[in-house]
Amino acid sequence: MTNINSISGNTKVYAIIADPIHHVKTPAAMNDLFSARGEDGVLVPFHVAPEDLPTVVAGLRGIQSLEGFIVTVPHKTTIVDLCDSVTEAARVVGAVNVVTRTKAGKLHGDILDGAGFVAGLRQAGIEPKGLSAYLAGAGGAANAIAFALAEAGVKRLTIANRTAKKAQDLVERIAASFPAVELSVGTSDPSDHDLVVNGTSLGLRPGDALPCDASKLTSNQIVAEIIMQPAITPLLAAAKEVGCRVHQGLPMLLCQIELMAAVMASK
Template identity: 45%
Template structure:
């Protein structure tokens, strides 16, 4: 990677998460800044959940900070801390990007869902009319649920916190009648998706058992590091087609460029 030249005019962007060792956005977005000739840099910032509100308030005082990306576990909390949000972010209840408003506040959006759907289509999987079982009703999962439903999929939602899955399904059901339900476990589907953090650490349990899926089910994992999670390794070993996590982020780059008005 080419060296990043930091000057007194450099505009700052940050990725907020806990942990941040797995984030891939700097490796993808900093080359975009360079290609566009933008004097800007994106850096990871680790912040614990209990320190997030204070950090967001403090960052409003940084005059050369133009935007924030948000990763696990802060996406839903940042929705509550944003001064305004897009319609899609309001529906999902989470954000993964914040940009500076003219009044100095933060406007939030979430591109996880659109990025995931674009990656699906790029891999030859059209969501319309398919059945999807989605593990995870948190920040990324809620955004992916909204975008899959908008794309015409039928969705079964599962989460280790059954109440959280039920609450999300109940919130989305009026907008997508008869196309979303909550379940206590994974069910047969055309596509099974892991949108939980399970798989970031080597000792994490599987979010669901690929062996219990029907033959031909495509298994997708949104985790980007490691590239081959235990879930995808087991799924591939069972003869199921798999989709890796990084294309979801790669498909969001153009969306970030538009949101942050990078040109």
């Protein structure tokens, strides 16, 4: 991790914004990367409630030593309207999870959740191309993952969300960009899919409901998480019980760290 004794007035500052913040692994991973590369930078966690986000972002614009910040649950969709510009990917997905700041205080947003998730799968030897995938969730991270899975070549993608209208909206937006993918709005039943993905925050807090009906899982399925803490969520625990191959949330983060560092370094 970055040596705090080496931080000076020349150190480039980055932040991660979340609510809650206790579970985030990004600061340690990013600071390790800065140290490994010999870069004079530090990333710090900011616990920001939704109602305070506009005020905090307005303040960040004026911090001259701030290079940018990472955005996670529950701010990924709200932050879009607080940026001065966003990438085409972020516009289509409707979410942002990395923001760079110009010297003039302008904020530019990008979305790397999907790219990081797919890269993590491939790093583990799981190739999405040709698979049928079930995705629980239609929020910021789930949007990015849905588009990334479609781009990676899944043959069929089912989106399930507590609010069916949000799932339908996501299906329609994916269809406009990837008409070859078979798309549908699903239920809580994840059966008959090769890959089952939790793209929600369910499992982050003790007592959370499961993101799908785990009793329908079968041993030939791969079950993947985006949650990093706990490493084995209740969904992954249930999947292991029936013999599924499980894929934890950490690889998504580690792959995103490299992508985020590249985005911030290229601004």
